[in-house]
Amino acid sequence: MYVRIDASFIKVKYGVVGTRMREVVRAAKDVGGGGIRFPVNKRLPHGVKLDLELTLPHETVPIQAQAQVVWSARIHGRRTYEAGCHFTRIDPLDRGKIIRRVHQALRDRKPA
Numbered sequence: 001m002y003v004r005i006d007a008s009f010i011k012v013k014y015g016v017v018g019t020r021m022r023e024v025v026r027a028a029k030d031v032g033g034g035g036i037r038f039p040v041n042k043r044l045p046h047g048v049k050l051d052l053e054l055t056l057p058h059e060t061v062p063i064q065a066q067a068q069v070v071w072s073a074r075i076h077g078r079r080t081y082e083a084g085c086h087f088t089r090i091d092p093l094d095r096g097k098i099i100r101r102v103h104q105a106l107r108d109r110k111p112a
Contacts, residue, residue, distance in 0.1 A: 002032035005105045012038045013053040017066060033099040035067060035086035044072040044083045056097060063097065065090040
């Protein structure tokens with residue numbers, strides 16, 4: 001199990017595996033070493049596989065990964081949707097970059 005944090009600092013491009021990557025760039029909602037949640041234009045079916053391109057700040061090369069949709073739902077009171085996905089294919093070094101960002105963000109939080 002991985003900890004997740006707010007991830008508006010990560011930009012996401014996505015497309016269904018086997019189709020062309022969408023040019024829509026979204027800010028992620030949250031991320032962890034095991035997966036990511038981000039806005040989508042329409043409800044995505046459970047189980048669909050996505051190609052992802054994740055751009056982290058201060059990184060010159062985007063992370064290429066595949067993920068599977070675990071859930072997708074309309075955002076209450078809005079016309080947009082969100083998808084929660086778990087990574088099915090990601091380079092261990094790239095997963096490590098995400099985990100380090102999560103841990104750094106947790107360390108940087110000031111106690112309430």
